[in-house]
Amino acid sequence: MTTLNPEIDTTKVKILIVDDIPLNVLLIDKMLAKFKFQTLKANSGADALKLIETEKPHILLLDLMMPGIDGYQVTEQVRATISKEEMPIVILSALNANDDISRAMALGADEFITKPVMMERLHNCVINLVNKIKF
Amino acid sequence: MYILSFAILGALTLIAIIFVAGFWVYKQKQLKDKMQILSVELLKANKEVKAANMVRDVFLQNMSHQVRTPLHAINGFAQLLATPEYNFSDAEKAEFAAHIRSNTTVLTLLFDDMLSVVDIECGKFDVSISTCKVNEVVYETIETLKHMVNENVTMSFEPGVGDDFTIETDPHRLQQVLMNFMSNAIKHTEKGFIKIATKLSADGKTLDFSVTDSGNGVPKEMADAIFTRFKKLNDFKLGAGLGLSLCKTISDKLNSACYLDTTYPDSNSECDHGARFVFSAPVVQSNI
Numbered sequence: 001m002t003t004l005n006p007e008i009d010t011t012k013v014k015i016l017i018v019d020d021i022p023l024n025v026l027l028i029d030k031m032l033a034k035f036k037f038q039t040l041k042a043n044s045g046a047d048a049l050k051l052i053e054t055e056k057p058h059i060l061l062l063d064l065m066m067p068g069i070d071g072y073q074v075t076e077q078v079r080a081t082i083s084k085e086e087m088p089i090v091i092l093s094a095l096n097a098n099d100d101i102s103r104a105m106a107l108g109a110d111e112f113i114t115k116p117v118m119m120e121r122l123h124n125c126v127i128n129l130v131n132k133i134k135f
Numbered sequence: 136m137y138i139l140s141f142a143i144l145g146a147l148t149l150i151a152i153i154f155v156a157g158f159w160v161y162k163q164k165q166l167k168d169k170m171q172i173l174s175v176e177l178l179k180a181n182k183e184v185k186a187a188n189m190v191r192d193v194f195l196q197n198m199s200h201q202v203r204t205p206l207h208a209i210n211g212f213a214q215l216l217a218t219p220e221y222n223f224s225d226a227e228k229a230e231f232a233a234h235i236r237s238n239t240t241v242l243t244l245l246f247d248d249m250l251s252v253v254d255i256e257c258g259k260f261d262v263s264i265s266t267c268k269v270n271e272v273v274y275e276t277i278e279t280l281k282h283m284v285n286e287n288v289t290m291s292f293e294p295g296v297g298d299d300f301t302i303e304t305d306p307h308r309l310q311q312v313l314m315n316f317m318s319n320a321i322k323h324t325e326k327g328f329i330k331i332a333t334k335l336s337a338d339g340k341t342l343d344f345s346v347t348d349s350g351n352g353v354p355k356e357m358a359d360a361i362f363t364r365f366k367k368l369n370d371f372k373l374g375a376g377l378g379l380s381l382c383k384t385i386s387d388k389l390n391s392a393c394y395l396d397t398t399y400p401d402s403n404s405e406c407d408h409g410a411r412f413v414f415s416a417p418v419v420q421s422n423i
Contacts, residue, residue, distance in 0.1 A: 023234060116209075
């Protein structure tokens, strides 16, 4: 288990969770509850892009298959202006074909976690990214 | 005379050569035509195999997504419940358990439909006719699915026959049809109502099971297409696109009819949107 840098004030860490199924957003939010991060929530790619602009989250947890602007498009649009160092993108998707993973990574995603998400894998991934945040 | 014999022999030889050459050319052309036909057939077969492989790949990828999505919720909330350090309240724990239950139902319906489709493909899809109390089947189906209904939606049943009313049908298959109708209505209705009803025809020869909702509805021009395999109105809603095609197969096996009521909604309807699906079963035997 990766450990969180104790010097980090987790209440200042903003994590945006994006999924068109509200239940999935709730689940990921609950999985991260113990760290006391500031979690922001969006149920569409369009809402996610607005929140990214206004709230400037530190980490983006993003679903791929969404109506309207999907996760691939969000990744592509985000990477046009925001670097990986500024805001890493973790894909959480039920898609698991190599083509899907390669496409998301090529567009600028940092990690790809396949649903069903294992809590420990999510924790390790998020903690690693949080530890790298420069406040 | 000698010259004439030579001339005749020469002519005969020439005719023989021309005949043999002609025959050879004819055979070559026949062979070429055959090769061309074979080549076209081979190309067609190759295209068909490629198309079948593509359908299979899309189906498998879609199925993987359809299975993983409810599994994500089941597995995730189970992990939360199994982690004591989280100290969730009793209300939260009850909520998580409800999510596990409803997603388990989604998964069970999906597997039931998938296994039925496999049986159809293997020619092993059977029906088993017995005496069936229709209201009992409807109540059981509602009981199985009611926890999945959106909180802004009321689900009700208006029985058109008494609790002792029976028909000769396959109760399991009838329930499979009703499960599909109701789970579709639940998926597509975010507020309003879902009404299940049974209605005996005026001549008493058929019993209609209908599921009416106030959801987004189905375009009339899609009334037949939605009963074909893999056809979905909304790719982002859960479901493999197998359910309604399965309902159609079941209705054929049970000498029944299964359709979208395109006259709904009409001017007398409670709202101007929504869909009504009907399963019309013959009343072979009843105690009416």
